[in-house]
Amino acid sequence: MARIVGGVGTSHVPAIGAASDNDKTGDDYWAPLFAGYGPAREWIRRVDPDVAIIVYNDHATAFSLQLIPTFGLGMGSEYPPADEGYGPRRVPMVHGDEKLSWHLAESLVVNDEIDITFVNDLHVDHGLTVPLTIMCDRPEEWPFRVIPLAVNVIQYPQPTGHRCLELGRAIRRAVESYPEDLRVVVFGTGGMSHQLQGERAGLINREFDLAFLDRLVADPDGQAAVPHVDYLRQAGSEGLELIMWLVMRGALGGDVREVYRHYHVPASNTAAGLIVLEPVGDKG
């Protein structure tokens, strides 16, 4: 039986990927951030997952205003890194797990009435590949298969925090009903506080971010009830990406153990956060 052995919440700032790709992780600007990634990288090596379900948002790359899925689930066998303006990142091909994707789709739609959009041909942007870099550094091949789950966080109306948490819980049920013996990790990505636009660009809210991390661990239902306008106001317009961490949290079940936390300002225009969680009662 498959099971969820851990969860990762992490920012997915493009500049973090660029710093890694361009050998700048030792620079004064980047060294403190990357130093904090060490323990998380050790953790995931130890946990050694077979598959990561990466909850992320596409940034006008695979999707545009022409078509915006609330929840887009990757069904493919390969997800090439996308060209976002500079040509594709030179990182390994992202390999999928079609069988598990179909199982997830079936369980989510039939058992939990989540209205998934099935996406086969999907180029994945920094929202998905930067978290891989953060957790895995620069391997020849990514050490696990990946199922992308793209969430609309850009276009109002975004799914509610409650819905994101429920999606996570449905993912947990789906994984636990999969007959193969797989170790699955779920990533929630994006955030933390940042605003890239407008006269208020550059907003950082450390207090909000740290409170979010605390409540994510201890009171996910409470955090899921926070209305979107509070994120926009307190965490910046792009800080709303944090709702994707609720999907990850839901997938971990009731109580969790906080394995590791890292918080650093700035990564480019963003407060970079990282949290590693394990479900209580499960061994990694």
Add this chain to the structure above:
Amino acid sequence: MARIVGGVGTSHVPAIGAASDNDKTGDDYWAPLFAGYGPAREWIRRVDPDVAIIVYNDHATAFSLQLIPTFGLGMGSEYPPADEGYGPRRVPMVHGDEKLSWHLAESLVVNDEIDITFVNDLHVDHGLTVPLTIMCDRPEEWPFRVIPLAVNVIQYPQPTGHRCLELGRAIRRAVESYPEDLRVVVFGTGGMSHQLQGERAGLINREFDLAFLDRLVADPDGQAAVPHVDYLRQAGSEGLELIMWLVMRGALGGDVREVYRHYHVPASNTAAGLIVLEPVGDKG
């Protein structure tokens, strides 16, 4: 305040559109079918809606296996008739209602946690245009605006009957919370029993179809609990399209009055059904 003044369930067989487009509605083969459309056309002229929300499925036209939304809501101002192999049908442009689309999206996602895919550029195929022909004949311009709502009925896993009914109920709440004074009709399209494929092609199940119509009117929750395999088995593989009628039924609220019913075999390979419903307590 906008309100839902009626519902239409109807087959959307391409050959019905072709018969209309090619002036064959008086032929022996087609005359009995089209004769039965008269009272429904009179009804919709009398009801004179401002907008029709047309629940239909795309037939490998706007969507392909590359990307399959469970529920795709049209957000555009125009939906051109699509080329499905013979060039586009020569029927009028389908005009949308962007403001109502955005209101629906907001209400469905935020209030009812339906995970809509927003679709702007959408060419509409026979699934949407044939019902317009059935209800409106061949006008210079369609007499009302249209909001397409595309449901995945082709690719397993399809949304459950229960989910379809709940989507309809959420549409009702959305329409009733719209400040403009609009008269809205909802179409559920597809079906009835038919199977276009395999050694069992040509299956027609009159008994199933008529029982479906009865329960759609009197016991929608009971009909919504029927598992998909029963449709596949009893109504043919393409008969599963009937779940879209449940969306329409949900949008009409509790009790309904059956205004009109028509049933004819065959339209091409299909049992053609038509039902007109009004919410009880509302005047058309």
Add this chain to the structure above:
Amino acid sequence: MSPPTDTTTKPWDDIPGTYVQDGDHYRRGYRLNMLLMTLNTEEGRRAFAADEAGSLDRAGVTPEQKRAVLDRDWLAMLRLGANVYYLLKLAAHDRVSVQHMAGSMSGISEQEFIDMMVSGGRSPEGNLYTDATEGGS
């Protein structure tokens, strides 16, 4: 995309002569269906008509799928992963009727199929379960 085999039992396995578009069918037919999808445009239809074999090769379909398309073996295409809604694009391209295609799949002529439909269609009786015992399964 690896060609899948159906390994699990499914609730529709005992429906006779019916091919359900599930995940296995999806994966089996992906490339073939995406090729058929190109017939939605005039440009795609011209390209296919000009060089069917080459179009099939470029689409990366299997040799069996290619053979089935070139032979217009509708049942074989279906079994090899084609979806009926995509096959209708090929029927439109060939200017053959749905009745021709459906008749071919069910082993009768176009006219026999039309006559069957006019007489009320294929009866559910004996056609709901593979073992032909109604209510079985």
Add this chain to the structure above:
Amino acid sequence: MSPPTDTTTKPWDDIPGTYVQDGDHYRRGYRLNMLLMTLNTEEGRRAFAADEAGSLDRAGVTPEQKRAVLDRDWLAMLRLGANVYYLLKLAAHDRVSVQHMAGSMSGISEQEFIDMMVSGGRSPEGNLYTDATEGGS
């Protein structure tokens, strides 16, 4: 697509200096954003670089949007419906940094913006409500 005006009040109206991608913004910026989307491909970037004005005309953007793009007036583009994730494609095309773009929108230089971020970013204090009374609204 008719250019919309914002007629309803929204819960985020009192957040200062923030442009929310709602339905009105979507409709206002649709064509402009779809043009910016073309910068995702090498081909699109070449076409835009070769003839910016012509690309904008062909995309059907408004004269105000065209002017804002040609002038690289980032705040004007935003106000006229551009979305920041789409604007980042133009920043990438121009090889200017996010800090340059964000600084331009907030009225400071790239270096000033970088320095502000290194010092912990723009403070929430006084920046959560337009009337600058924390907890108001």
